Amino acid sequence: MNKTCDVIVLGAGAAGMMAAATAGQRGRRVVLIDHATKLAEKIRISGGGRCNFTNLNVRPECYLSQNPHFCKSALRQYTQHDFIALVESYGLGWHEKTLGQLFCDQHSGAIIDMLKAECERGLVTWRMGTAVAGVRHEGGQFIVEAGEEVWQAEALIVATGGLSIPQIGATGIGYDIARQFGLNLIETAPALVPxxxxxxxxxxxxxxxxxxxxxxxxxxxxxxxxxxxxxxxxxxxxxxxxxxxxxxxxxxxxxxxxxxxxxxxxxxxxxxxxxxxxxxxxxxxxxxxxxxxxxxxxxxxxxxxxxxxxxxxxxxxxxxxxxxxxAGYKKAEVTRGGVDTQALDSKTMMAKAVPGLYFVGEVVDVTGWLGGYNFQWAWSSGHVAGLNA
CATH class of the missing domain: 2.40.30.10 (Translation factors)
Known part of the structure; x- marks a missing residue:
């Protein structure tokens, strides 16, 4: 028998945990699935181990996309100040470096622990070290084969990241899912790279x-x-x-x-x-x-x-x-390009042609500047999807 829930989130990184926590705290039954055994490695290694988690100067002009207006709604719905408030609510200190970059006073693991705690507050079910073998849509339900289980839900949030830093687990599965459901992709390339x-x-x-x-x-x-x-x-x-x-x-x-x-x-x-x-x-x-x-x-x-x-x-x-x-994806901090924003609703992050299917974070064709902007996009887009899924 299939395991049922309300929302399946693929990818337990920055955007995925934010989406899962937000949906879970709304009372939605959420399962969070990731093929990696270690949680949020990209957060862990960021900022020299201090996690440059956002930037005081976040604004739409700091993002590169085929549609430069797409990011405006999500960034407005969940701002850098909202995330700073979340950090402070957990008693974590932060400091500003150059050009508005904010870093955690403790270590990047503290940000991961905070997001994990937010997921726990939302009673999120975890499935780490679980590879996704297939995704399909039948009778208004998304069916995901993950490890030895089959999960079904009315909403699926794809937060699988891009192709950057494959040595810590990056794959192109998010792009494969987008293609499967007929969404256009903007050509990808390494970004923020030597x-x-x-x-x-x-x-x-x-x-x-x-x-x-x-x-x-x-x-x-x-x-x-x-x-x-x-x-x-x-x-x-x-x-x-x-x-x-x-x-x-x-x-x-x-x-x-x-x-x-x-x-x-x-x-x-x-x-x-x-x-x-x-x-x-x-x-x-x-x-x-x-x-x-x-x-x-x-x-x-x-x-x-x-x-x-x-x-x-x-x-x-x-x-x-x-x-x-x-220097290629091995040295790139993020991936430029990805799921075409023309296929998504900017207010919800849902695919216009596939009700219940959402794409968030790096998998989407929105690339921020260096200095915390891409994490803020993860928080903002993940939060918006979690509110609507």
Whole structure:
């Protein structure tokens, strides 16, 4: 015999636990199913183990989607302040880092324990370490084969995440379910991910060098944060941010000295100093040694023509790079693309053509900026689905 409940939630991550807790606390009978044996590993490893759980500056403009208006309703129904209030109700402390990013004072496990407790308050039934073998819809009921059990319910919430970080269990099952029920998918790609540069870029020898203040841009999109040289290319917050907007084959541009008035800087620099030493006041010396050829580095500034000085300023302001690719889903924090938002009701997260079927979190074509925005989307979309399922 089938086991019956009111709501089946697939995926016990951020969005799934929020959806299950919300539905359960409404009095709905909920089962939460996940193939992983460890709960919410993505939360556990986030923020260096402190969980960057939201951002004070959350707003729709901080999300990338084919339909940029889709996220507005969910973000309005459950805000960052609502989640902060939940955190505080459990006696957890938090602190703000740069750019509105909020981190847990304790550890990321405290956020997981909080969400688990919220599910317990809603009397949610757990099925961890349980793989889903099949999903079907018959007679107004969703039937899910999970492990040795068969569950049926009138509502199914898919919170299975994207393809990022497969080493902790990411799969494409959510996309498979969407296809099965006829929903369109927006092409997926790694996002918030380091970018790789061709071997001839000569930066591999200075892996680990940090550029504390840069502006990374792609088209009209710009992010001002730190960048980091890696053995294969570039990473750091500015690069991760711009990676969500970069398209394969395209360029990114780095401003290496956004705070500096370069005209004044070169006008007041010692004319007898070598170019490398002059630029050492702006950038790490190891970076300069790889970034400029030896002939240029070792020339006194006074030997440069006005045209050469102008070219150097331009290179500092607009260092144009053409990445050879990204570091892929293994290093990506999230997945760009996913279930087409045109197929979903923004007020409920339900599929318009399949009553009772909901998609939330990363599986949906909504990708936030770095810095807590994607967790807030998980809380908001999961909460909305839980209110309506």
């Amino acid at each position: 970018l790789q540069l061709p071997p001839e870029s000569l930066l591999a020898e200075i892996s680990g060098v940090a550029l504390e203040d840069t502006i990374a841009s792609s088209g009209k999109t710009r992010f001002r944060e730190a960048s980091l040289v890696t053995h294969r290319g570039l990473s750091g917050p500015a690069i991760l941010q711009i990676s969500s907007f970069w398209q394969p084959g395209g360029e990114i541009v780095l401003d290496l000295a956004p705070e500096c008035d370069l005209d004044e800087f070169f006008a007041t620099a010692s004319r007898d100093a070598h170019v490398g030493n002059v630029l050492g006041e702006l950038l790490p010396r190891r970076f300069i040694d790889a970034w400029l050829d030896e002939e240029m580095r070792t020339r006194p500034l006074k030997q440069l023509s006005p045209k050469q000085v102008s070219a150097l300023k331009e290179k500092l302001r607009r260092w144009v790079l053409r990445p050879s690719g990204s």
